[in-house]
Amino acid sequence: MNYTFRGNAMATKNRDYVRDLPYNEGGRAYMATQIEFDKALEYLLQRLREDGLADRTLIVINADHYPYGLEKEDYDQLAGKTLEENFEIYRNSLIMYVDGMEPMEVDKVCFTLDILPTIYNLMDIPYDSRLLMGSDVFSEREPLAFFVNRSWITEEGRYNAVTKKFTPAEGSSLEDQDAYIERITQIVRNKLKFSTQVLDYDYYERILPDSIWDIVNEDSGYPPSRE
Template sequence: MEHLQPVRQNEFTGLFEGYNVIFITAEGFSGYMIDPELTPTLYQMSTEGFVFKNFYTPLHFTSTSGGEFQNLTGLYPRAGFPVSLTESGKRSTYLPFTLANALNGEDYTSIGYHFNQNMYGRELSHPNLGYEWRQADACGRPVTKETNESGREYWPQSDDYMVEQTFADYVDREPFNIYYLTISMHLPYGYDSNEMSRRNWEQVEDLPYSDKTKAYMAAGMELEKGLTHLLEDLEEAGIADHTLIAMAPDHVPYSDLDILEELAGRDFGSDSVETLDEENVDLDVYRNTWILWSAGMKEPVEVEKICSQVDILPTMLNLLGVEYDSRLLAGTDVFSDQEGMAIFFSRSWITDQGTYSRYTEEFQPAPGVEMTEEEQNVYVENKKYVADCRLRLGELIIETDYYRKAVP
């Protein structure tokens, strides 16, 4: 740790200090589905706030839980069992830098919601992250799922219904820090297999896509509706201008990359990365949208730096004016002077300087970047070491409870 230099504060430090926070991990979401006419709220929030033009959501172990771990801890999960987020709850690992644990010290109300049964041990992990945790079971205040007239629970549940059922819980408890784990875009994608796809089918049935891709889009419409109603509720309550909303995926639809190929209009080289085999996959399949937006922003801020899910937490801590030790996270504040880097499960990586393939061991400089062969060799060896260290950091912190030893 003594060899690492902490990042400096910058012009964005404390920009949203004291704001309410709503953080959304969006199940199976890809920015390739955003459309200005079909999803106007998603389009507004992704183009009128901070616009991260080179944001990636690399798939790591355990998909949803691994994605949550990156989003919420700024660390990469262990590349195998035990599952990092689950283990952190079982061990009651000290995690002082999570949004909830950090903001609770500033008298925030921190509540997390997931309209599904208990999975991945969230009944332990999410309270340990600092949230009053509410899911359909195994918690102090279970949520009530939406059902049809016969009492049958819908699958998947509605993100719009989740917002409708929960907003009153926290609107009068400012400052609040709310976490939503959505579920409407959970696979499988089909008119007969996904209630949200069926519910919104009329809006997508004339799109020039396969039925599976239409079903994916239709499921995403339920998230769109939920976000639309959330913004309306915040506006009506008179608190939209001092509420910061963040949204990032847990993972792309890893078993259905053909959906993303249709939406993006390009070939990504594989129909699935479910086994985490990235040898023949175009890494742009992980290119995604990170929403970071507040109604109080006067104009968009474009960010060219390479970034990924682990960078979300340090960036938000900086924006909220929360002190943290930047040396103890795998991610970095995107507004710092550190170089951007996205690291993939295969140990391939992308930086502002170029792309390295672990399979071919070749480095392709980014457009406009010039290096001598010697400079390139030194750069690649350095970044390979950095990638290995960052991928290992989360596992070591969970296994040794390192923060409890290192952080006052």
Template sequence: MYFMSFSGHLPYNYDNQYICMINREGAENVLSGKGYSDEAIAYVAAQMELDKALEFLMDKLEETGKLDNTLFIVAPDHYPYGLSDGTYNELAGKDIENDDFELHHNQFGIWSSSMEKPVVVDKLCSSVDILPTVLNLLGADFDSRLLAGRNILSDSDELVIFADQSFMTDKVRYDASTGETSYFVPESQIPDGYVDQMIEEVENRLYISDEMINTDYFSFVYSR
């Protein structure tokens, strides 16, 4: 089942967003004394409603004996573009509002009631990596060549692709709009031709993804 929550959406104020109002006291208590603006507090208050919704769903599943057979995957679909200038930096604790890469920096979670302790995976990934990761966890039979993403829990190389052909790996960050490359490791450790090779791979992946839609490729694959 797929749910999209509106709870954490804009506007982040107490005049137009009822959810922000009902969670205002809780958010203010959490952020008390930390000097956050009203908009930042309202943003946190809005996100608290999603926590409540998940708690409610878990309680209902447990009541009906279905919680043990349920896998939760929680992920954002975009950064909070409804925030005013400066509030991004306030919430992140650093200057990110002029950095298109950092604006999209987020995380997602996979959880089931059988988990005995948290497992933290510190690895670059994006939304297209969620499906192959979950399919592998569930032991599903699928052809990974038909998916744009990669299993995050595998030893595959890290790669995040942006719509404008910019990308990040565990070694570099490439800004397609400027042609600028930033290095996460000493440049001397980068293999010769690595950046050009990655630029070509990103172009190919985006082209193939477009053509799979333009040609209705899956109708040929699954009509056999």
């Protein structure tokens, strides 16, 4: 993504809104593109309210990656500090909203894999939790976020798989730190391994009953081969 005012139509369109922000051009252009997202969300909510659907529609917002097109200096300016690149640069928020809902803030560690089971529980949709890698963020299950290089974060701390360094969280009182690191690292290995196998062997196609696929095919208009 090109975060400038010379090759990004969304940034150029909203340039005046960010003209006085104390950032480099990259940071200001990035913020300008987010204003376009704000406008789109405003329009969506307006239409949902006009049609009487806003209190029956769950809106889920989450970033699937950090803005790759920015320079490190731009990230640091936007964050207001020097970002650590193995963990902090990936940190973002998950927002779930329904008109009229009672606000609730969850400050524990969560991960993209946790979004779907959280939605299922919020929408009271039955599902088999054994078939998903993540867990409902409102559950009591031990939270875990992990990265492609096998580093991970839990409530007890963060482990950098590159440097082999574990940094305990404030208030952590692990009795056997080495055993804990090995246990969580093995969980991460398994999740990465089985996630790959789910794709390689088309796992869900094999285990879901024909009745489910009939519904999927009817909704999508694209019946996959069942051979």
